[in-house]
């Protein structure tokens with residue numbers, strides 16, 4: 001009872017503002033919002049449709065099916081804010097939706113950011129959240145939050161490795177004694193894989209498909225390593241020569257081939273991270289392995305592929321899509337302990 005009362009007075013939120021999805025955890029309560037990071041606007045005026053409610057799930061449903069006067073916009077790309085105005089509107093909507101009823105105060109917000117974020121991009125995160133209604137903003141590295149969220153013993157003097165393959169970025173990190181000892185942050189993730197599928201279909205089948213269709217195909221048929229039973233499916237698109245709609249038959253082997261470059265980039269990031277580790281830490285990883293999370297880790301046989309390429313045992317987290325927000329919620333529960341490691345909006349000039 002007292003705990004609930006204290007939490008009521010605290011009003012702290014954990015926000016995983018992802019390129020593909022935004023998740024919000026309310027300290028003391030758990031996950032209160034999980035929506036696509038998407039906004040549908042009227043072209044020209046850039047007014048949000050449906051009286052300001054075409055955000056998240058509603059906007060995602062419209063993607064690829066709108067008349068010319070409407071655009072469905074993702075305010076983030078490759079892990080960072082690219083459309084400040086719409087990101088702020090989206091955040092204001094999400095924060096309002098996550099607000100417990102009856103509360104009038106502004107929340108303090110912990111936000112997860114990629115390791116490759118520049119000072120300018122970081123400033124944009126602070127500003128967007130403050131303008132969207134946050135009282136104070138702290139930042140935490142996505143990989144650290146993910147490692148905490150998947151339950152790794154990061155405070156111990158032993159190496160823990162996490163690989164978060166998101167929509168826009170892949171974060172790799174080795175942690176020991178609650179600190180990142182080596183890590184990489186690359187702007188490759190599910191979106192890059194979708195672009196690779198679009199390119200493949202254009203090159204090999206003269207077929208033009210949209211990114212949402214490529215994503216569906218990748219989720220249905222994609223894999224990182226040979227499957228026990230390879231699969232075949234039909235994909236519809238526009239013939240690049242005739243301009244007419246038609247179908248093509250594609251196999252899971254072809255999609256795997258299409259994903260070659262982005263998968264290679266992820267392996268390179270893991271290898272570079274291992275390169276930055278001392279022999280003792282590397283030895284820990286050989287026995288403990290690494291944990292995969294983020295939606296991109298749901299690509300079939302990703303764990304096996306990583307093990308083949310790096311020699312490290314790899315496993316996918318039990319809840320890969322919520323690992324980051326779960327880790328941030330744990331930080332908020334133990335804020336006194338974590339606060340010195342967080343970047344705060346109060347520290348900005």
Ligand SMILES: Nc1ncnc2c1ncn2[C@@H]1O[C@H](COP(=O)(O)OP(=O)(O)OP(=O)(O)O)[C@@H](O)[C@H]1O
Nearest residue numbers: 018019020021166167168169190294295296298299
């Ligand atoms: N079953 C699945 N198989 C393959 N990929 C999937 C699956 N489910 C989701 N994804 C992919 O996961 C990605 C989204 O993952 P996630 O929500 O972790 O990203 P994000 O946190 O929004 O992005 P980032 O952290 O890079 O900013 C999308 O590219 C989506 O296509």
Ligand SMILES: [Mg+2]
Nearest residue numbers: 018166294324
């Ligand atoms: Mg993410």
